[in-house]
Amino acid sequence: MSPKFGKKPKQEKPEASEAQEAEAQQPEAPQPEAQAPREAAASPAFGLPDPDPGSDSPAGPGSDSGSLPTPEVLPPVSTQTARATEPPLVREPETVPVISTPAEAIRALADGRHQQPHDLLGHHLEPAGLMIRAYRPFASSVAVVFQDGERVELQHEADGVWGGLRRDATQTQDYRLRVTYADGIEHEQDDPYRFAPTLGPIDLHLIGEGRHEQLWTVLGAHVRDYPGPMGNVVGTSFAVWAPRAQAVHVSGDFNGWDTRSHAMRLLGESGVWELFVPGVGDGTLYKFLVRGADGKVREKADPMARATELPPGRASSVVDSRHTWEDDAWMQRRAQTNPHTGPMSVYELHLGSWRQHHSYRDLAEHLVNYVQDLGFTHVELMPVMEHPYPPSWGYHVTSYYAPSARFGRPDDFRYLVDRLHQAGIGVILDWVPGHFATDPWALARFDGLPLYEHPDPRKGWHPEWGSYIFDFGRSQVRNFLVANAIYWLEEFHIDGLRVDGVASMLYLDYARKDGEWIPNIHGGHENLEAVGLLQEANATAYKRVPGIVTIAEESTSWPGVTKPTDTGGLGFGLKWNMGWMNDSLRYLKEDPIHRQYHHNLLTFSLVYAFSENYLLPISHDEVVHGKGSLLRKIPGSRYDQLATVRTFLAYLWSHPGKQLIFMGTEFAQEAEWADGRGLDWWLLDHAAHYRVHNLVKELNRVYRENPALWALDSDAAGFEWLNADDASWNTYSYLRFGTPDRKGPVVAVAVNFGGLARDPLRMGVPRAGRWQVLLDTSGFDEFGTPSQAGVVLDAQEQPADGQPYSVEVRVAALSAVYLVPVEEDAVEQGTKELEP
Numbered sequence: 001m002s003p004k005f006g007k008k009p010k011q012e013k014p015e016a017s018e019a020q021e022a023e024a025q026q027p028e029a030p031q032p033e034a035q036a037p038r039e040a041a042a043s044p045a046f047g048l049p050d051p052d053p054g055s056d057s058p059a060g061p062g063s064d065s066g067s068l069p070t071p072e073v074l075p076p077v078s079t080q081t082a083r084a085t086e087p088p089l090v091r092e093p094e095t096v097p098v099i100s101t102p103a104e105a106i107r108a109l110a111d112g113r114h115q116q117p118h119d120l121l122g123h124h125l126e127p128a129g130l131m132i133r134a135y136r137p138f139a140s141s142v143a144v145v146f147q148d149g150e151r152v153e154l155q156h157e158a159d160g161v162w163g164g165l166r167r168d169a170t171q172t173q174d175y176r177l178r179v180t181y182a183d184g185i186e187h188e189q190d191d192p193y194r195f196a197p198t199l200g201p202i203d204l205h206l207i208g209e210g211r212h213e214q215l216w217t218v219l220g221a222h223v224r225d226y227p228g229p230m231g232n233v234v235g236t237s238f239a240v241w242a243p244r245a246q247a248v249h250v251s252g253d254f255n256g257w258d259t260r261s262h263a264m265r266l267l268g269e270s271g272v273w274e275l276f277v278p279g280v281g282d283g284t285l286y287k288f289l290v291r292g293a294d295g296k297v298r299e300k301a302d303p304m305a306r307a308t309e310l311p312p313g314r315a316s317s318v319v320d321s322r323h324t325w326e327d328d329a330w331m332q333r334r335a336q337t338n339p340h341t342g343p344m345s346v347y348e349l350h351l352g353s354w355r356q357h358h359s360y361r362d363l364a365e366h367l368v369n370y371v372q373d374l375g376f377t378h379v380e381l382m383p384v385m386e387h388p389y390p391p392s393w394g395y396h397v398t399s400y401y402a403p404s405a406r407f408g409r410p411d412d413f414r415y416l417v418d419r420l421h422q423a424g425i426g427v428i429l430d431w432v433p434g435h436f437a438t439d440p441w442a443l444a445r446f447d448g449l450p451l452y453e454h455p456d457p458r459k460g461w462h463p464e465w466g467s468y469i470f471d472f473g474r475s476q477v478r479n480f481l482v483a484n485a486i487y488w489l490e491e492f493h494i495d496g497l498r499v500d501g502v503a504s505m506l507y508l509d510y511a512r513k514d515g516e517w518i519p520n521i522h523g524g525h526e527n528l529e530a531v532g533l534l535q536e537a538n539a540t541a542y543k544r545v546p547g548i549v550t551i552a553e554e555s556t557s558w559p560g561v562t563k564p565t566d567t568g569g570l571g572f573g574l575k576w577n578m579g580w581m582n583d584s585l586r587y588l589k590e591d592p593i594h595r596q597y598h599h600n601l602l603t604f605s606l607v608y609a610f611s612e613n614y615l616l617p618i619s620h621d622e623v624v625h626g627k628g629s630l631l632r633k634i635p636g637s638r639y640d641q642l643a644t645v646r647t648f649l650a651y652l653w654s655h656p657g658k659q660l661i662f663m664g665t666e667f668a669q670e671a672e673w674a675d676g677r678g679l680d681w682w683l684l685d686h687a688a689h690y691r692v693h694n695l696v697k698e699l700n701r702v703y704r705e706n707p708a709l710w711a712l713d714s715d716a717a718g719f720e721w722l723n724a725d726d727a728s729w730n731t732y733s734y735l736r737f738g739t740p741d742r743k744g745p746v747v748a749v750a751v752n753f754g755g756l757a758r759d760p761l762r763m764g765v766p767r768a769g770r771w772q773v774l775l776d777t778s779g780f781d782e783f784g785t786p787s788q789a790g791v792v793l794d795a796q797e798q799p800a801d802g803q804p805y806s807v808e809v810r811v812a813a814l815s816a817v818y819l820v821p822v823e824e825d826a827v828e829q830g831t832k833e834l835e836p
Contacts (some may be wrong), residue, residue: 046216046433103158105257109135109263110159112291113247117263120161122193123172130169134162134191135261139179145188147174147229174229190233192315197267197274198224198237204270210475213540215483216401216491219272220304223281223320235278236318238264238286241476242447243271244293245404250275252286253313259289271476282320285309288443292448295345301399301442303452303480308386310405314441317405323414327421327493334547339426340573340613343710344549344658345700346384346428347376347666348619350393351384351407354663356507356678360403362410364419371425374693376699376822378426380498382620384413385432388439393620393675395432395500396467398442400484417493426495428551429488433481433533434505435467444468452477458518459527462504464511472529489545496549497541499572503555505530531570538571549573551615562714564615577614577633577657580605585622588648591635592730592755592814599727602753605655606719613714614657623662623673631668639781640755642668642688643814646695646777647751650816653699654736654749656713667693687782693779702775702818708738708745722748722764722801730754731811733763733801742766747774748819752811760808763819764801770822771795771807778812785812792822 001442050223091501099105099114108114109121117135124131132144132152138161142150144164154164157658176191199218206212207219219239226233250265251257254277264273280286288300301308305316325331351358371379383394386402394404403413417427436452438444443452452467454460460469471477488494504510509517509525520528538550552561552570555578563569587601623629630648634641645668652659664679667689671680683689712718717740722733732755738745748765752758765771771793781788793807811817 001491015737024091050812070149089543106158106161109161110137112249112289112297114263115247115266116731118193122191123175125169125172126165128729129165129167130172131163131165132175133157134177134179134193135160135263136162136177136179137260139181141180143178144175145178151178153420176230190235192235192262192275192277195226195276195278197265198222198276199239199267199270199272199274204267204272207272207476207479208270210477210479212479213483213486213489213544215479216304216306216487220302220306221286221316221399222317223318224276234281235276236280236284237274237276238272238288238302239272240264240288240290240304240789241271242273242288242290242451243476244449244451245273245290245447246293247291248273249289250277250286251289252280252284254280254284254286257287257733280318282318284311284318285315286318287315288646294448296448298448299441300446303399303443303446304401305386305399306401308399308402308405308412311386311388314388316399316402319410321411321414323411323418325414325418325493327418328420330424334426338548339496339547339549340714341711342779343377343704344360344615345376345653345703346378346380346615346658346660347371347374347663348380348382348617348660349663350382350620350675351404353675353678355681358407360408360416364416365408367416368419368423368425369418372423374697375704376425377700377704378428378495379420380428380496380660381430383430383432383500384480388437388442391675392437394430396435396437396465397432398437398439400436400480401487402752414492418714421493427493428496428498430500431485431488431497432500433470433484433502433537434530435462435465435469438468443460456518458512458516462511462517465504469550470533471784472533475799478533478536481533482540485537485541485550488675489541489548495547496551496573498551498553498576499534500553502534502552502561502570503558505534506554506556510717514807534570534572535565537798538573539565542571542573552576573613574615574658575612576617576619577605577609577612578617579608580614580616580657581618581622582653584648585633585651587753588630588634588644592640592753593624595682595730595753596727599725599730602651602732603724606721606724609656609719610714610716615660616652616655616657617660618652618662618665619660619681620662620673623664623669625672627672629669629672630665631670632672638688640814642692643778644753646692646780647753647814647816649692649696649699650749650775650777650818651751652732653703654709654747654751654816654818656719656736658710658713661696666696688735691780691782695777696776698780706738706745706747706774706820708736708747708820711738711745712736712740718741719788722750722803729756729758731758731761733761735766746821750809750811750819751816752813755813757813758811762800762806762808764799764803764806765795765819765821766803766805767821768797768805771819772822773809773817774820775818776812776815777817779817788817794818 018752099108105120107116121133121135134142136142140156142162152164152166154162157163177191178186179189203218222237224237242248249259250262250264251259255261262275264275266273289297289304291297301314307317308317309315309317334569352806360364384403386399386404387394387397389396403410413762422428436443446452452470454471462469485497506527507525508527520526538827541548541550550572551574553574553576560569561575564571565571583601583604587598590598631641631645634644667683669680718737720735733750736747748763750761750763771789773791776788778785793809795805795807798806
């Protein structure tokens with residue numbers, strides 16, 4: 001969740017408290033009467049959202065998980081119907097004047113108001129021959145040289161437009177301009193206005209329908225190479241969606257940031273403006289100048305920019321990827337793997353403060369080696385999308401398609417992902433489709449009116465976070481977001497998206513008082529348009545990119561978050577278990593002598609653990625803004641704090657659900673996280689913290705090698721309590737199974753959060769034979785306390801904890817142990833059910 005000030009209000013069940021921090025100098029919430037009508041666009045017609053985005057797409061993950069009845073989720077509704085209750089909006093856009101003569105066209109071009117500059121400029125066959133016009137307002141002379149060598153001098157017509165006729169020409173030819181300025185030197189230039197559109201009718205149709213799943217391939221800036229009689233032409237095509245703009249120009253360092261020289265054309269009624277500019281290549285900085293519906297010209301970054309200028313610069317950047325991927329083995333394996341039933345141990349990090357001043361390529365060495373050594377299966381990166389304000393941690397985005405330039409170019413980020421994959425580490429990105437930054441040079445009021453944001457502030461303004469909310473019902477905006485999800489998965493080989501702030505998207509009354517929100521057509525507070533977006537994004541992602549995972553940060557009791565879209569679910573693969581996180585951290589804050597009165601905080605999660613596919617997060621939100629680090633949340637001496645951290649980590653790794661910890665937790669960071677400084681790496685020089693680091697490494701090894709700890713995370717058959725009621729000793733014991741018939745792998749776990757050792761603790765086990773201590777956290781203190789790991793225990797035919805056999809094992813104070821059957825004994829004995 002993004003860092004914003006304050007806390008979220010209570011929803012249908014207690015939510016996770018989240019650090020929240022608004023962008024600097026955010027504007028006040030806009031007022032409804034200041035908006036413009038949705039349907040008053042001069043062009044184009046907007047499509048309606050699919051009434052059931054999941055109906056014709058493959059089901060999302062989780063179709064065979066859990067046994068609860070499928071919850072009913074109201075289907076999305078059409079934009080027209082959903083907005084029937086919205087207030088009328090009053091301001092009309094200005095009328096674009098009709099151009100009927102060449103003189104009017106030249107005047108409109110010079111004034112920066114021409115919507116079809118290619119109708120005036122470039123080459124045009126006329127009855128008298130081939131007419132050439134070029135806009136060169138500072139030239140002293142302009143000529144045209146054709147592919148056959150003929151030269152035609154152009155005459156200045158008016159306002160910087162030069163024209164000339166090649167008489168009797170019956171077909172067009174390749175040509176170049178020869179332009180002389182005050183320097184007296186003749187410069188050869190290509191003409192942007194001699195090229196055909198770079199978007200075809202199918203692309204424009206899909207954009208109009210909001211169904212272009214590879215939107216980034218046609219909008220934005222793309223380097224192109226065209227062969228021709230006078231040689232290959234390399235340049236960049238620019239295309240931007242601004243449906244109510246009166247005119248759009250592109251300017252950049254390629255034209256000295258001239259605001260008039262490169263007018264773009266409007267392609268039919270698509271709302272797309274386009275221009276191919278020869279000679280522009282990788283690294284070129286550019287901006288769009290958008291004359292809005294109100295007649296004002298605004299300097300805008302490209303919404304589809306795939307690279308940006310280094311902040312605080314605001315320009316977009318042309319990028320032409322040259323990266324050669326070397327992760328084929330990973331990608332092939334990923335496509336054949338179900339991540340929801342595989343091991344997933346996630347290391348969450350903030351790139352700017354993991355180690356300060358590291359580039360993507362620096363991280364490709366140091367981060368990769370570090371995470372590989374620790375044995376995590378995945379990293380989760382807090383948003384890498386470009387954002388102007390570093391303390392927003394990336395959750396107030398301005399360029400959704402561009403990796404942050406603070407750490408390098410897009411190919412440098414590809415290199416980091418590639419290296420992680422080669423090391424066997426998956427990559428999850430935080431993705432923020434719920435709201436966006438208010439910076440006036442980015443998405444906000446892009447064509448002079450609300451475009452990406454909903455026009456009514458009761459649905460388009462987030463009062464808690466000081467940001468705009470996307471208009472989820474507008475088909476092109478939904479397309480922008482769905483394509484963005486696919487872009488990161490396909491273009492950067494990302495393995496998963498963790499969707500930020502899902503609860504804020506689902507509820508129309510989120511962080512709003514009575515009277516500040518609009519009910520849906522059923523009178524409820526569910527945001528049906530946002531539901532449709534999430535369903536479409538999940539269904540499309542799972543359809544196009546096999547083997548990926550989508551994860552919801554959803555903190556309420558919304559039903560069916562990880563159920564497939566064709567049964568009414570949202571279609572996510574996993575959901576953050578915020579309830580577990582809140583209860584667990586509340587429990588840790590209690591002194592051991594008082595924990596017996598809060599025993600249910602750790603047992604309650606198993607009441608609902610299999611209702612969704614869960615991931616257990618100890619994330620950045622829990623170690624910032626005065627909450628303290630995990631270590632500092634725990635009472636007692638430093639020895640007790642460290643022992644409790646080790647015990648908690650073993651509990652986390654053995655609880656049903658995937659697991660995630662934030663950077664620094666792996667060595668018991670003392671200070672809470674601050675984005676402006678690096679981690680306290682010096683703590684690794686101290687044995688007490690280094691041994692926690694060693695424990696995390698051992699936990700990941702044990703976890704990967706024992707399918708009982710992950711194969712049935714979302715299936716009740718994978719878990720059984722041994723003793724959930726040992727409150728007086730603050731002890732919990734349970735079994736994890738790797739197969740539904742319970743004849744396969746099994747791990748027995750005992751966790752002692754009390755201040756006294758259990759010596760011995762009799763634990764029930766389901767099988768006879770020998771059981772080996774697989775892990776003992778008491779052996780990871782700084783004093784070299786002997787570990788029981790490797791000790792073999794003989795199961796006795798003495799029933800306990802509802803099991804036919806039992807073992808006696810020592811569980812030290814503030815420690816946890818794992819036991820597994822010795823392999824050859826397990827094969828011979830199998831699992832025995834206790835006779836009733």
